[in-house]
Amino acid sequence: MSGFRIRPATGADARVLTDMLVEAANWDAARSRARLTVLEDPAVLRYIAGWRRPGDLGCVAEDANGVAVGACWARLFPANAPGAGFVAVGVPELTLGVYPVWRARGAGRALLQELLGMAAEAGATRVSLSVERGNFAHRLYVSEGFTTARQRETADTMVRTLR
Template sequence: MVELTPPPRQVAEEVWPRIPNVYGVDLRAALPDDAEFLSDMLVEAINWPPDRAWSKRQILDDARNAHYVGGWKRTTDFGVVAIGGPAPGWPAACGEPGSPIGAAWLRYLPADDPGYGFVDADTPELTMALYQPWRGQGIGRAVLRRLLGDAAERGISRISLSVEPGNRAQQLYESEGFVVVGTDVGGSFTMLREGA
């Protein structure tokens, strides 16, 4: 398991410690300029099953999805972006070496425009994705742990999310302290993590 110590807080553009894996992945804070990439990650998150291939337009034209990234970066938005280093067999679908390969971010949504994992307006909702070739290598866990650490530093004690049955990410979330607190009409689980 990847264990990272919290970085000293200096500037948002700071690159945090390198994740020890064969790909040389770095983590950094999500920036206002990451809006388009976060939209791409939202598409990855929604299209997680191999038989689903909704277009970016289909996903972002649906207000139930668009509010996860629309107007990024609000003052209460924050996240973590994973940057992939050069690697043998770098997947062309993931851009050039040194490009973003995954992200996790938190956004507060209001009761009159709730997200799929909405618990209450005081609990931010987690969205997270990696490009498929980078999954299953501990990168997602490192990104999530960095985000959870940042949330704790900001005094955020509750985080929610939504995950569909069968998504392997549910195991990651459970191992990081999220528990199922409900099921929506479509069968997705609402999960909540309380405490630091």
């Protein structure tokens, strides 16, 4: 870990998570969408709306000046309103976003590992996510033990069992 520290996300971090949700949605610079366009999509907005509700957990990476550079969080969705990475009731769905300048510097991996530990400590036995196959984060998830549970046209739903 170099140049950043990880801390738990609080209820006051809704803006940070919103920023990182936009970064996660805009992982492909060639298909980048304006912030408002991303956040107008109810399927995307659901990942941060009402943060921090019961069952939500997350962490934030900050640089040496205390400025957020990335975040990873998870929340539960009901079977009648599943997220893109939904696999089952009671399995938190993870979101990870890091500013481009901080990518490939260990922040994403550190955030992911911290979140997995938090989820296990909270009693989760699995976590899930949805990732487009072209996204460089796909390799990160595989390297951290996620396996593909379901393939869609351009994205995979992945699951990681927690010990």
